[in-house]
Amino acid sequence: MNMKNDKKTMDDTSAITIRDMLRIGTWNLNIETGIYTLDRVTCEVLGIPYNTVVKRGGNSPYSKSDTTASLIEDGIKKLLKTGKPFDQELEFKTPEGAVIWLHVIATRKLENGKCTAIAGIVQDITQSKQTQEIILQDNQLLKFAEHKAKLGHWNWDASSDTLICSENMTYIVGVPTDAPVPLSVLIDKVHPEDREFVRKQIAHNIKTKHYHSFTHRMVMPDGRIRIIQVSGDAILDDEGNLTNILGISQDVTSYKTIEAELTKKNELLIFAEQKALLGHWELNTITNEVFWSANLYYLFKQEENIKLEFNTYFECVHPEDQAEVKDHFAQAIEQKYFDKIIHRILLKDGTLKWIRLLGDVEVDEKGNTVKLAGTCQDITEQQLQEIKFKGLVDSAPSATIIVGNESIIQMVNKQGESLLGYSSEELVGKSIETLIPSRFDEIRATHREKFLTNMEVTIVNLGEDFYLKHKSGKEIPVEITLGPLQTDEGLIISMSVRDLTSAKIAEGKILKAKEDLEILTEELTAQNHQLADFTQITSHNLRAPVSNLNSLVEIYKMMGSEEERNDLFKKFETVISHLSLTLNTLIEALSAKSHNSLERSVLSFSNKLSKTKEIFSTEIERTKAIIKSDFSAVDSIRYNRIYMESIFQNLIGNALKYKSPERVPEIEITSKLENGKIVLSFKDNGLGIDLEKHGHKIFGLNKVFHNHPEAKGIGLFMTKTQIEAMGGKITVTSKVNEGSTFNVYFI
Amino acid sequence: MQNPFHLCIVDDDDIYRFTIIQSAKFSKIEHMTSVFPNGEEAINYIKKNQDTPDALPNLILLDIDMPIMDGFQFLKAYKEIETKLSKKIAIYMVSSSVDPEDIEKAKGYTSVIDYLSKPLKSDKLKAIIERTLEG
Numbered sequence: 001m002n003m004k005n006d007k008k009t010m011d012d013t014s015a016i017t018i019r020d021m022l023r024i025g026t027w028n029l030n031i032e033t034g035i036y037t038l039d040r041v042t043c044e045v046l047g048i049p050y051n052t053v054v055k056r057g058g059n060s061p062y063s064k065s066d067t068t069a070s071l072i073e074d075g076i077k078k079l080l081k082t083g084k085p086f087d088q089e090l091e092f093k094t095p096e097g098a099v100i101w102l103h104v105i106a107t108r109k110l111e112n113g114k115c116t117a118i119a120g121i122v123q124d125i126t127q128s129k130q131t132q133e134i135i136l137q138d139n140q141l142l143k144f145a146e147h148k149a150k151l152g153h154w155n156w157d158a159s160s161d162t163l164i165c166s167e168n169m170t171y172i173v174g175v176p177t178d179a180p181v182p183l184s185v186l187i188d189k190v191h192p193e194d195r196e197f198v199r200k201q202i203a204h205n206i207k208t209k210h211y212h213s214f215t216h217r218m219v220m221p222d223g224r225i226r227i228i229q230v231s232g233d234a235i236l237d238d239e240g241n242l243t244n245i246l247g248i249s250q251d252v253t254s255y256k257t258i259e260a261e262l263t264k265k266n267e268l269l270i271f272a273e274q275k276a277l278l279g280h281w282e283l284n285t286i287t288n289e290v291f292w293s294a295n296l297y298y299l300f301k302q303e304e305n306i307k308l309e310f311n312t313y314f315e316c317v318h319p320e321d322q323a324e325v326k327d328h329f330a331q332a333i334e335q336k337y338f339d340k341i342i343h344r345i346l347l348k349d350g351t352l353k354w355i356r357l358l359g360d361v362e363v364d365e366k367g368n369t370v371k372l373a374g375t376c377q378d379i380t381e382q383q384l385q386e387i388k389f390k391g392l393v394d395s396a397p398s399a400t401i402i403v404g405n406e407s408i409i410q411m412v413n414k415q416g417e418s419l420l421g422y423s424s425e426e427l428v429g430k431s432i433e434t435l436i437p438s439r440f441d442e443i444r445a446t447h448r449e450k451f452l453t454n455m456e457v458t459i460v461n462l463g464e465d466f467y468l469k470h471k472s473g474k475e476i477p478v479e480i481t482l483g484p485l486q487t488d489e490g491l492i493i494s495m496s497v498r499d500l501t502s503a504k505i506a507e508g509k510i511l512k513a514k515e516d517l518e519i520l521t522e523e524l525t526a527q528n529h530q531l532a533d534f535t536q537i538t539s540h541n542l543r544a545p546v547s548n549l550n551s552l553v554e555i556y557k558m559m560g561s562e563e564e565r566n567d568l569f570k571k572f573e574t575v576i577s578h579l580s581l582t583l584n585t586l587i588e589a590l591s592a593k594s595h596n597s598l599e600r601s602v603l604s605f606s607n608k609l610s611k612t613k614e615i616f617s618t619e620i621e622r623t624k625a626i627i628k629s630d631f632s633a634v635d636s637i638r639y640n641r642i643y644m645e646s647i648f649q650n651l652i653g654n655a656l657k658y659k660s661p662e663r664v665p666e667i668e669i670t671s672k673l674e675n676g677k678i679v680l681s682f683k684d685n686g687l688g689i690d691l692e693k694h695g696h697k698i699f700g701l702n703k704v705f706h707n708h709p710e711a712k713g714i715g716l717f718m719t720k721t722q723i724e725a726m727g728g729k730i731t732v733t734s735k736v737n738e739g740s741t742f743n744v745y746f747i
Numbered sequence: 748m749q750n751p752f753h754l755c756i757v758d759d760d761d762i763y764r765f766t767i768i769q770s771a772k773f774s775k776i777e778h779m780t781s782v783f784p785n786g787e788e789a790i791n792y793i794k795k796n797q798d799t800p801d802a803l804p805n806l807i808l809l810d811i812d813m814p815i816m817d818g819f820q821f822l823k824a825y826k827e828i829e830t831k832l833s834k835k836i837a838i839y840m841v842s843s844s845v846d847p848e849d850i851e852k853a854k855g856y857t858s859v860i861d862y863l864s865k866p867l868k869s870d871k872l873k874a875i876i877e878r879t880l881e882g
Contacts, residue, residue, distance in 0.1 A: 543843035543845070544760060545762075547864075547865035548763055548766065550866040551766035551866040552762065554770075554868060555766055555770065555773075558773050571762055571765060575762050693820060
């Protein structure tokens with residue numbers, strides 16, 4: 001195309017140039033006067049009146065650019081000086097303001113070696129100059145355009161099978177600029193995988209003498225892959241032989257990329273539409289007209305363009321769901337609110353699908369329903385997933401509750417139903433709070449916050465036993481594991497509930513067993529103490545008299561006189577009576593220890609005290625003892641009568657027996673409650689006992705700590721034995737010469 | 748022998764004391780006997796006579812279980828004055844206790860030569876006296 005333009009332009013330019021060539025003016029410049037002499041043509045060209053006097057360096061009716069002025073000045077100086085002819089194309093402006101280009105040629109005239117004048121011709125080249133400018137501009141534009149579009153053009157010569165390529169193309173392809181390039185060299189520049197294709201295309205084009213466009217890939221010198229579109233014109237000679245192909249190679253990579261992206265996006269759109277399995281519908285409730293979007297026809301496997309009515313849809317509804325769907329629509333029309341509904345459809349070909357309908361109700365100005373409109377989505381897959389999920393939840397080994405937004409129960413499995421006594425229908429849609437005793441509200445708040453922050457599977461640990469409420473109101477001990485699941489519909493929490501009832505029972509059993517063991521241990525420890533007591537008793541209280549008997553027998557054998565033997569018999573008697581007493585005491589103690597279930601009755605401390613006072617009346621009178629008592633805190637106790645009397649008699653008896661010879665005996669008996677247990681105190685002002693020395697054996701059998709004639713060391717041993725047999729204990733505090741206090745702790 | 752052998756019995760059991768005194772007589776060894784019914788009286792006597800070797804016993808038969816001050820309490824008190832004594836005294840513990848704890852405890856005192864179980868037979872007593880005499 002450009003070549004054709006060039007040719008035309010050239011033709012036009014030549015015609016004009018030839019015509020103008022006739023208008024050559026002459027001029028000369030007198031160096032001495034500086035006056036220009038211009039002929040008629042020159043004046044015409046410059047657009048000035050003939051005979052206009054133009055002076056060198058002075059004002060002229062025409063104007064010239066600064067470039068022109070300096071070119072003239074420099075050129076003339078040079079000419080004058082060196083004789084080099086002046087030859088310039090100069091720009092002038094006529095008095096009328098037209099821009100003209102003049103080709104000015106000048107030579108100097110020498111007279112006697114001195115330059116006197118300059119003579120020259122002037123030619124109007126405005127037209128040709130303008131053409132030239134246009135060509136130049138066109139060329140530049142072409143280059144620019146080529147560059148911009150990565151476009152190159154080429155001319156294939158059939159006889160040599162070579163191409164001459166435009167500059168830009170040589171640059172793109174990387175071949176020499178000015179020489180013909182063999183086709184094979186260019187083909188080598190094509191992407192290796194496309195070379196065979198390009199060869200075939202070119203061969204085909206040459207054969208058919210008609211150029212079909214094609215694209216191929218090309219690896220650029222920088223390694224990038226570009227897509228090149230090649231198009232051209234086959235040029236035939238008069239005989240119809242192919243001589244040349246003029247062609248254009250264009251980098252269409254960016255177009256291709258955009259095209260590819262568009263295609264991809266379109267595909268995605270189609271894919272998304274298909275994937276969503278979504279359509280929309282309208283039902284005019286007055287005219288019963290129905291509209292379905294194209295996708296709905298597809299979903300319902302209906303031929304497009306069939307006449308639609310409500311029944312078209314309704315007939316597809318699964319028979320078991322028809323009543324519900326019918327009610328739903330009736331309700332929507334009446335209540336002017338279309339709730340979401342999920343139901344099955346059964347298509348003619350037997351396909352079963354799950355459909356979710358969402359809708360809006362349109363009302364007229366009177367508030368009557370006129371139109372229902374909404375979407376219809378095939379959710380078979382989700383529904384099957386949900387059924388599968390529900391199946392999984394149902395088959396979970398522990399009771400599971402699925403809780404959704406705002407603590408609303410979404411699902412309860414069979415185990416959950418049987419644990420909590422509710423049916424699934426009763427619980428779904430209700431708040432989980434229904435199941436949780438309100439006393440946990442406060443403690444749960446912090447736990448819930450922590451769970452929602454961490455969002456991890458957590459075993460609920462409120463620091464105390466947790467319970468859920470059974471439908472009957474009974475509380476069930478449980479352990480709950482929470483599992484969070486973020487879904488499109490918000491946070492879903494799975495609650496796995498473990499019934500701890502049996503664990504609690506087992507725990508109770510273990511605790512009971514532990515308590516039993518503790519009691520047993522206590523008993524064994526007590527028995528151990530008693531055993532230690534008996535060891536003590538056997539060694540000191542039984543072995544001693546027995547060894548005495550042995551020694552006496554030995555001595556008896558050695559003794560000669562009857563008199564000595566008679567004396568010895570008295571010793572035997574003493575030992576035997578001592579031994580009998582010890583044995584009797586032991587038997588009494590043993591019987592106390594072996595009678596854990598002693599008979600108990602309600603006894604009064606004050607009553608026992610007066611009875612004891614009666615027994616010791618002689619002694620009290622003799623010693624003038626003062627006996628005070630305070631049983632205001634507690635006066636009655638369930639206890640064994642004989643033992644209680646023994647406690648009073650022994651402790652008061654001791655207090656009287658071990659009175660200080662320097663003081664009138666004072667005995668104070670009080671009762672009090674300590675930690676709910678009755679404590680009875682016997683305080684005296686008697687001799688006192690050095691507990692550092694004797695504390696460890698004060699309640700031992702046959703222990704005496706006083707050089708007192710009546711000390712036998714039996715009373716306290718028996719008292720302690722009896723108190724312990726009843727499950728209590730006795731302690732003593734004492735100071736020598738100040739008195740003693742015995743505290744009896746009852747159970 | 749200027750001073751006869753001095754046997755000391757510390758025991759609250761008068762029958763036992765009687766049997767020892769009798770057994771000592773049967774040994775035919777010349778001796779004298781002192782008797783204390785508890786540790787306190789015995790230690791007081793020794794303290795009082797610590798500088799009088801003639802008054803101090805050669806042999807003490809010490810019971811464990813006694814009122815006021817028992818055998819171990821006596822040994823504790825004795826340990827404190829032992830170095831001040833002008834005479835070495837042989838102490839034997841004689842008890843009806845067969846409690847190993849008591850026996851161990853008794854042997855823990857360096858002043859105790861041996862622990863003997865009641866009854867103490869005459870020949871055994873004789874052997875102890877003879878052994879003490881030999882030093």
